Structure formats: structure tokens, C-alpha cells
Amino acid sequence: QVRLVESGGGLVQPGGSLRLSCAVSGSTFSINVMGWYRQAPGKERELVATITRGESTHYANSVKGRFTISRDNAKNTAYLQMNSLKPEDTAVYYCYANYGNLGSWGQGTQVTVSS
Numbered sequence: 001q002v003r004l005v006e007s008g009g010g011l012v013q014p015g016g017s018l019r020l021s022c023a024v025s026g027s028t029f030s031i032n033v034m035g036w037y038r039q040a041p042g043k044e045r046e047l048v049a050t051i052t053r054g055e056s057t058h059y060a061n062s063v064k065g066r067f068t069i070s071r072d073n074a075k076n077t078a079y080l081q082m083n084s085l086k087p088e089d090t091a092v093y094y095c096y097a098n099y100g101n102l103g104s105w106g107q108g109t110q111v112t113v114s115s
Contacts, residue, residue: 002026002104004095009109016085016113022078022095022106030099034071034078038091038111045094049080063089085113 008020024031035050049059049069057069068081078095090113095106 002028002031002097002099004097004104004106006093006095006106006109009093009111011112011114012085013115014085014087014113017081017083018085018111020080020082020093020095020109020111022080024076024078024097027099028073028076031097032100033098034069035096035098036069036078036080037094037096038089039094039108040088040091043091048093051078082111085111087113089113 003025005023006020008018010018012018033050033052036048037045038048039045047060048063049067051057051069051071059067066084071078089111091111092108093111094108097104
């Protein structure tokens with residue numbers, strides 16, 4: 001089993017930056033892919049970015065060039081650096097870990113971009 005706890009959300013003005021963290025505990029050696037998803041009010045949860053064990057990354061078109069996903073295996077933590085934030089980035093951001101045929105979600109952290 002893998003447990004994920006997100007942190008780092010908050011209120012930021014348009015054009016600002018935030019860094020989200022995802023602390024991982026449990027069977028961390030079995031994790032293959034980690035990802036960040038987000039869900040805005042009234043919308044479906046959508047993929048933001050993923051990173052493999054080999055640190056190959058993938059981004060949604062809407063965040064390319066603005067967001068960076070990374071992972072520190074020594075600290076069992078994944079990060080999402082978000083720059084040039086826009087009001088449309090407002091959502092609850094969830095961390096996800098895939099291990100074998102299973103997956104775990106964090107509880108989510110709110111990001112609000114507003115002036």
C-alpha cells in the first residue's frame with residue numbers, strides 16, 4: 001500500500017508561482033509512475049503531468065512550458081512547480097501513484113488563482 005499526502009496549495013495572483021509537494025509513504029519501491037491531476041468545480045478530473053521511475057515526463061497541453069513535475073526518490077516526494085499561473089488553473093490538485101495494477105490518490109490540495 002502507498003499513502004500520499006499533498007501540500008503547498010493556496011491563493012496566488014495571476015502570473016504567480018506555487019510548488020506542490022506529494023509525500024509518499026508505504027511501499028514506495030513499487031511505484032512506477034507518479035502524476036498530478038486536478039479537478040475544477042463542475043468539471044471532470046484531468047491529467048496535469050506524469051513522471052516515470054526513469055523520470056520521463058508528460059504534460060497536458062494547457063500547462064506545457066509553465067509547470068514542471070519532478071520526483072526525489074531519496075525523499076519519497078514528488079513535486080509540481082507551477083509558474084505563470086492563470087485563473088483557469090484554479091482547482092483541487094491531486095497526487096497519484098501507480099504501482100503494479102494498483103493506484104493511490106492523495107486527499108487533494110486547493111489552488112486558487114485570483115487577483
